[in-house]
Amino acid sequence: MAAGTDLALTGTANVSGMIAISSETIHIRHGLVLSSTRHLDWIGTGTTVAAHDSFRVAGMRARAWYFTGPPLPRLSPASGGRKFSFASPPNRLRAMKLLFTNFHAGDGGGHTTYILGLARGLAPRHAVFVAAPPGSRLHREAGTIAGVTVIDQPFPNGFRRLAARRRARRHLIDAMRRERFDVVHVNGSADHRLSMSARRASGTRPPIVLTKHNSKPMTGPGHWWRSRFGTDAVIAVCEYVRRQVMASPYARCRVATVFNGVDIDHFAPRSADPASRAAWLAPDAATKPLLIGSNAGTARYKGWMDLLEALATLDGADRERFRVVLAGGMPAKDDLARVEALGIASQVHFTGRLGDVRPMVAALDAGFVMSWDVETISFACREMMAMGKPVLVTDYAGLPENIVAGQDGWVVKARDRDAIADALRGLLAQRSALADMGEAARRHAVADFGMARFVDATDAVYASLLRDFSSKA
Numbered sequence: 001m002a003a004g005t006d007l008a009l010t011g012t013a014n015v016s017g018m019i020a021i022s023s024e025t026i027h028i029r030h031g032l033v034l035s036s037t038r039h040l041d042w043i044g045t046g047t048t049v050a051a052h053d054s055f056r057v058a059g060m061r062a063r064a065w066y067f068t069g070p071p072l073p074r075l076s077p078a079s080g081g082r083k084f085s086f087a088s089p090p091n092r093l094r095a096m097k098l099l100f101t102n103f104h105a106g107d108g109g110g111h112t113t114y115i116l117g118l119a120r121g122l123a124p125r126h127a128v129f130v131a132a133p134p135g136s137r138l139h140r141e142a143g144t145i146a147g148v149t150v151i152d153q154p155f156p157n158g159f160r161r162l163a164a165r166r167r168a169r170r171h172l173i174d175a176m177r178r179e180r181f182d183v184v185h186v187n188g189s190a191d192h193r194l195s196m197s198a199r200r201a202s203g204t205r206p207p208i209v210l211t212k213h214n215s216k217p218m219t220g221p222g223h224w225w226r227s228r229f230g231t232d233a234v235i236a237v238c239e240y241v242r243r244q245v246m247a248s249p250y251a252r253c254r255v256a257t258v259f260n261g262v263d264i265d266h267f268a269p270r271s272a273d274p275a276s277r278a279a280w281l282a283p284d285a286a287t288k289p290l291l292i293g294s295n296a297g298t299a300r301y302k303g304w305m306d307l308l309e310a311l312a313t314l315d316g317a318d319r320e321r322f323r324v325v326l327a328g329g330m331p332a333k334d335d336l337a338r339v340e341a342l343g344i345a346s347q348v349h350f351t352g353r354l355g356d357v358r359p360m361v362a363a364l365d366a367g368f369v370m371s372w373d374v375e376t377i378s379f380a381c382r383e384m385m386a387m388g389k390p391v392l393v394t395d396y397a398g399l400p401e402n403i404v405a406g407q408d409g410w411v412v413k414a415r416d417r418d419a420i421a422d423a424l425r426g427l428l429a430q431r432s433a434l435a436d437m438g439e440a441a442r443r444h445a446v447a448d449f450g451m452a453r454f455v456d457a458t459d460a461v462y463a464s465l466l467r468d469f470s471s472k473a
Contacts, residue, residue, distance in 0.1 A: 261454025
């Protein structure tokens with residue numbers, strides 16, 4: 001079966017066999033979550049499924065969560081049957097004590113957004129703890145969430161900081177012994193290493209779940225060691241990352257694909273503030289310009305300079321019909337000098353870091369994420385789509401998995417200025433269709449990007465691990 005193919009189940013169908021997806025095979029005996037137009041079902045061992053609407057099985061818009069690696073425990077009748085709604089994850093044994101770790105001492109970007117989303121969603125169900133460096137954005141914002149306990153936990157790195165690393169390790173060992181966590185969910189190499197070491201010394205044995213947030217290769221002796229002795233499950237945030245994981249030493253672990261979610265109620269369509277939009281549309285032009293922008297940040301790998309260089313290659317009339325607004329830290333002086341040299345500085349507006357990006361996104365006609373490194377699935381892209389904006393993305397990593405090209409956005413080759421320039425011309429040609437494409441983006445976000453399914457699918461990973469660990473106890 002090709003990726004994204006609809007599997008029509010009519011009458012009854014025994015699905016205890018296999019479904020091939022993009023030349024790979026998923027054994028249903030391991031468990032598979034499928035979505036229909038009405039609800040989501042957990043398909044267990046030897047399940048016979050009654051008549052449903054057609055099911056979509058993974059693919060570029062993957063609406064399925066599935067598990068590879070070691071088989072999941074068999075589902076028992078006592079646990080409530082073989083089906084579940086994502087409003088109540090399958091076979092949750094009990095309330096769990098969860099520890100999230102993150103090494104970032106500053107903003108933390110998508111790592112922080114990811115953990116905060118899970119903490120908010122899981123705190124009503126479980127005891128949630130967040131271990132983060134004091135002064136970090138994660139530490140600060142997690143402390144405002146009801147039911148979340150924040151632990152002051154640095155994650156020093158490097159051989160020159162051995163004394164600080166020992167102190168941090170002792171601190172985390174004490175927390176593990178005191179709280180007896182059920183699951184430790186790590187989010188980067190530094191906190192993974194420390195958590196692995198602290199677990200070994202603490203005398204406790206909570207399973208460790210790793211989420212891979214970036215596109216960096218998982219190679220070398222460090223990854224081999226952590227995959228072998230310090231990782232029980234890996235969460236991939238998109239199909240691209242899952243393929244990376246399955247080609248790495250972590251393929252020996254249980255691997256779950258859980259797509260990042262965004263708060264579709266918080267990031268909902270709203271009217272633009274006229275004054276802000278007018279300021280970003282400056283300077284005045286004979287023809288009303290298109291306002292395009294990004295809330296993905298201004299790190300160089302985000303590719304915003306590629307878009308500006310492509311914009312500068314358009315002929316004078318087309319070039320003058322664009323204004324660009326970028327949210328994030330102010331670029332370096334050499335980047336600002338490059339914008340000046342391109343001759344388009346008056347058309348580009350940098351907002352600086354925003355506490356709330358929604359007013360900026362609301363003002364846009366279309367968004368963009370032009371990343372060419374590090375990126376995986378992009379919270380920023382999904383937030384803009386949830387707010388009803390079509391988005392131009394590159395073909396890098398998992399970015400195309402967000403888009404139905406031509407319907408709610410566009411996909412171009414990463415770093416290809418000519419292709420980006422052609423896409424910009426296309427935006428001008430499609431100007432009258434942008435509102436309809438934005439509505440399609442919102443529908444896509446509501447169908448596929450919501451927090452409930454993101455949180456519930458992650459919860460299901462924890463529950464399956466604990467069932468497995470309990471069965472081996």
